Each structure stands twice: as structure tokens, then as C-alpha cells.
Amino acid sequence: MSDDVRASLSDVFREEHGRLLASMVHRYGDIDLAEEVTSEAIEVALQRWPIDGVPTKPGAWLLTTARRRAVDRLRRDRTLSTKLAILQIEQDRAGIGQRTESLAAGAFDDDVPDERLQMFFMCAHPALNVDDRVALTLRCLAQLTTAEVARAFMIPSSTAGQRISRAKKKIREARVPFRIPGPDELPARLTVVLQVVYSIFTEGYAASSGDDLVRVDLADEAIRLARILQALLPREREVTGLLALMLSVHARSAARVAGDGTLVMLDQQDRARWDREMIDEGADLTVRALTGGAAGPYSVQAAIAALHVESETWEATDWAQIVELYGVLMSLAPSPVVAVNRAAAIAVRDGPVAGLMELDALADEPALQAYSPYHAARGDVLSRLGASSDAATCFERACATAGSIPERDYLRRRADEAREAAGS
Structure with a gap:
């Protein structure tokens, strides 16, 4: 397989993985099963697509393959015979082909218009410990490795693995329902979802491993998700604050790496390489996040980031105000x-x-x-x-x-x- 083909397939899998896993969890209500059949579907695609070519609708192809693998597994597992019976009834009523197309198109509840965000809100179920919810979502749905999840929490990888396993066990034993929460349930789960989105961004902006300092795909994905959240919950000022924070920070990305790939610290960066359009948008959103009452942690961090990118030089930065804002942040979080x-x-x-x-x-x-x-x-x-x-x-x-x-x-x-x- 050539490097170009491998890179092209990686892009497809990165885009489709979250959607496919969300569809499988939503359909079968079993995270372990969903993970297994999602991985198997991608493995089959890696074997066949370089020979047969990438399908016109790769998402539908992967979904059909994953569904067939799930059916095979359910048939082999006698303890899941009830699930299989229910599955067969659903297929008889709706038709496999029609169901496949609707899921591939992302036919979920319209309240949250993104499959990955829907799953984030599902996994933010209050029956789970907060840290366990975040760890599970980052690992299973955001596709971060266990080591990257550990870095987000500043804990050993073994501890992160235990949190993920504990969350899965709780879901199984307590029979936590995998359903899309209604509009009235979203605010109560929002804190966990924001933490997940910011953790994805952090891993993208400063990778915890590998050859590259920045993983642009993760940073861009986090910003995309935050934009959807901001449109969905425009009155939630912390959503606006998080989006503002990420834009102001991400605006500096191009200047953080020199031509030879070496790290360039903030005081040495060429500020002409900063994204001024992104900075301006972040500044406007920061004002909105700070208007109308006491600020939350993301809004305060957005204000700090805005002070950095609005300064023409390192020396001209308002360090006195930054120190004060960090003091406020210490009181909040x-x-x-x-x-x-x-x-x-x-x-x-x-x-x-x-x-x-x-x-x-x-x-x-x-x-x-x-x-x-x-x-x-x-x-x-x-x-x-x-x-x-x-x-x-x-x-x-x-x-x-x-x-x-x-x-x-x-x-x-x-x-x-x-x-x-x-x-x-």
C-alpha cells in the first residue's frame, strides 16, 4: 500500500470512526461490542479498499460491515439471544438497507445535530462518576489513547485504564440507557462535555507524544464541536468562553513551530504569522462570555488568552492583569x-x-x-x-x-x- 493511499484511508477512518462507533452504541447499547465491531469493520476495509477502491459511501459500507459482524457475534453468544431476537424484529420491520442508509446519514435526534456530540452527551450520564465519564468518552469516542487520557487527567496510564473499565462496568451493571438526552437534560451534562472537548483540543494543540508538536486534526475537530455546541446552547456563556479560548490559542499555532520543526516559545514567536481573523473572532466571543454576570473558568481562560494575542509584543503584554485573572481562576477552579x-x-x-x-x-x-x-x-x-x-x-x-x-x-x-x- 502506497503512502498516499494509506494517508487517504487514514483520513476516511478518522472522519468515520466516531460516527460508526456512535451508531453501533446507539443501536446495540453495548460499548465493548461497538468497539470490537467498529475495529473489525475498519480492518476489513484496510484489506479490501486498497484493492477494490474506496466506496462511494464509505460510512454506509463500514456501517453495513460492522452490523454484520455484530449480528455474527450476537448469534455466537447464547447469553445475548434476547438482543438478537429484538434485532431481527427491527430488521424485519424496517429493512436492513433502509436502516443502514438512515444511520449512515446520521439519523439521530435533531436536538444535537452531530453523532459524536450525541454520544458525548450520552456518556455524560449522571449515574457515572464525573472523572469516569470523561475518561470513557475521551478513550472510546474521542479516540484518544489511554496514555493521552492519562495526560489529560495528569494521572498514570494504569489509573486512566481503571477509570475507563470502571465506567464500562457501571454501564453494564446499572443498565445505563444509551439514549439521546432531551433538551432539558443537556445543561446538566454540559460540564462533562465541555471538559471532553477541551481535552481533545489540548491534545491537538500540544501533542503528548509523536513527531509533531501540533495535531491540527484534533484541534480543528474540538473547535468544530464547540461551534455546534455554541449554536445549540447560545445562552450558555461557558460554551462561548470555551470556543473563544480555543480560537485565541489555536490562532498562534502556525508560529509555534519553526521551519525545521523545532518548538518556538511564545516570547520568540513571529506574531505576523498569527491568524488575525481567528484572534478577532475569539476577542468578540470573549466579550460575550464575560458579559451578563460572574464569569466561569473557560471564560476567564479566554480572557487570559485574549490578552496574549492582542499584544503587539511579549513585553507589551498586560502581565499584571494576567496575574490577576489567574488569581480569579484559582478561586473558580x-x-x-x-x-x-x-x-x-x-x-x-x-x-x-x-x-x-x-x-x-x-x-x-x-x-x-x-x-x-x-x-x-x-x-x-x-x-x-x-x-x-x-x-x-x-x-x-x-x-x-x-x-x-x-x-x-x-x-x-x-x-x-x-x-x-x-x-x-
């Missing part, structure tokens, strides 16, 4: 990560000594021990203070816990520079 970002901003506003004091106060936080940005931030302020040997140690630790290759290369270079400065 306190976390070690927010504290690290606030400390880094203090280091710019008040100098490296003040920043180091803030960072050192976080030294015993368990979640930060393997958090690369924390060690990188300490390395940066120590370098500015002339403590080159200690800075090198911090950069080396940051490198050891970093995700993508461009990130690791950058941190290794900083470590080498600090070691050289320490020896001179």
Missing part, C-alpha cells in the same frame, strides 16, 4: 496547573525571584512531579537568576517527562545551554 501558570506570570511581572518562590511552594504537589511545564518553568527562572546548574537539572527533568519530540528537543537544548553556562 483551583488546580496545580493553574498555580504553575500563575507563578510563571508572576515571574514575568515581578521578576524571577518572586516567580521562584511561587514555584517552590508547589514543589510537593504530587500531580506536578511528572508535569513537564512545572520543571521547565523552574528551569527558566533559575536560568534568569544565574543558577545554571540547578536550571539544567530542571530542564533535564522536564525533558524526561515531556510529550512530543519537538518539546523534548527544545528542553534538551535548554539543558545543554544551562550546563554549558554552568561550566564556563
Whole structure:
């Protein structure tokens, strides 16, 4: 199989996987079964499409193949005979071909006009623990690996795997219904869905592994989903805030990577390469998110991101306001990560000594021990203070816990520079 054909197939599978899995879960109410037959359908396509060509309607082809695999599995499993009987009755009434076409076209409830978002809301069922809901959705529906899910939670991969397994078990044992929630149920499930969408974006904007710093497909998908949510729930200001945040951050993507693939930090970026149209849209949405009452966490983060992209230079950035906003964010959604970002901003506003004091106060936080940005931030302020040997140690630790290759290369270079400065 040529590289071009493989790339073309990957694009199709990436686009169709979520829709296919959603259709299978919606139809059979069994996540494990849906995952298995979805994977099998894609494996069959990988074998046949390079020879027969990609079908005119790849989604319908995959759906038909997955359905047949599901029927075969149900027939082999005597404990699921009841499900099989129900399935046969449905097929007799509606007709297999007609059902296949309607599902392939995304014939779900019109309240949520996207199959993947529908499944996000389904998996946000209140019977599940909040963290388990997010982990399950990220792994099964957003197609993040278990390691990427772990990174989103800043936990070991084994713990992320346990959360996913626990959620599936709860769904089976409690017989959690797989149905599309009604309009009145959407707001109660929204927090989990927003967390999932933002986690997808975060993995896209700063990949946790691989050769590329940015996974544009994931970042774009998260923004697409947020746009649908914003149109669906225009009065939910945190939806608007999340969309604004992602636009303001994603606008810098082109400048974050140099021509040779190396990472470029914010203070060194060519701001002429930033997407001004995206910045303007993000700014307008930020104002809307902050208008009409107390702001939520995503809206506050959107305000911080807007201050960064609206500044003509690094030096002209309103660091005093950014520090204040991080203080507000700490009161709304306190976390070690927010504290690290606030400390880094203090280091710019008040100098490296003040920043180091803030960072050192976080030294015993368990979640930060393997958090690369924390060690990188300490390395940066120590370098500015002339403590080159200690800075090198911090950069080396940051490198050891970093995700993508461009990130690791950058941190290794900083470590080498600090070691050289320490020896001179």
C-alpha cells in the first residue's frame, strides 16, 4: 500500500470512526461490542479498499460491515439471544438497507445535530462518576489513547485504564440507557462535555507524544464541536468562553513551530504569522462570555488568552492583569496547573525571584512531579537568576517527562545551554 493511499484511508477512518462507533452504541447499547465491531469493520476495509477502491459511501459500507459482524457475534453468544431476537424484529420491520442508509446519514435526534456530540452527551450520564465519564468518552469516542487520557487527567496510564473499565462496568451493571438526552437534560451534562472537548483540543494543540508538536486534526475537530455546541446552547456563556479560548490559542499555532520543526516559545514567536481573523473572532466571543454576570473558568481562560494575542509584543503584554485573572481562576477552579501558570506570570511581572518562590511552594504537589511545564518553568527562572546548574537539572527533568519530540528537543537544548553556562 502506497503512502498516499494509506494517508487517504487514514483520513476516511478518522472522519468515520466516531460516527460508526456512535451508531453501533446507539443501536446495540453495548460499548465493548461497538468497539470490537467498529475495529473489525475498519480492518476489513484496510484489506479490501486498497484493492477494490474506496466506496462511494464509505460510512454506509463500514456501517453495513460492522452490523454484520455484530449480528455474527450476537448469534455466537447464547447469553445475548434476547438482543438478537429484538434485532431481527427491527430488521424485519424496517429493512436492513433502509436502516443502514438512515444511520449512515446520521439519523439521530435533531436536538444535537452531530453523532459524536450525541454520544458525548450520552456518556455524560449522571449515574457515572464525573472523572469516569470523561475518561470513557475521551478513550472510546474521542479516540484518544489511554496514555493521552492519562495526560489529560495528569494521572498514570494504569489509573486512566481503571477509570475507563470502571465506567464500562457501571454501564453494564446499572443498565445505563444509551439514549439521546432531551433538551432539558443537556445543561446538566454540559460540564462533562465541555471538559471532553477541551481535552481533545489540548491534545491537538500540544501533542503528548509523536513527531509533531501540533495535531491540527484534533484541534480543528474540538473547535468544530464547540461551534455546534455554541449554536445549540447560545445562552450558555461557558460554551462561548470555551470556543473563544480555543480560537485565541489555536490562532498562534502556525508560529509555534519553526521551519525545521523545532518548538518556538511564545516570547520568540513571529506574531505576523498569527491568524488575525481567528484572534478577532475569539476577542468578540470573549466579550460575550464575560458579559451578563460572574464569569466561569473557560471564560476567564479566554480572557487570559485574549490578552496574549492582542499584544503587539511579549513585553507589551498586560502581565499584571494576567496575574490577576489567574488569581480569579484559582478561586473558580483551583488546580496545580493553574498555580504553575500563575507563578510563571508572576515571574514575568515581578521578576524571577518572586516567580521562584511561587514555584517552590508547589514543589510537593504530587500531580506536578511528572508535569513537564512545572520543571521547565523552574528551569527558566533559575536560568534568569544565574543558577545554571540547578536550571539544567530542571530542564533535564522536564525533558524526561515531556510529550512530543519537538518539546523534548527544545528542553534538551535548554539543558545543554544551562550546563554549558554552568561550566564556563
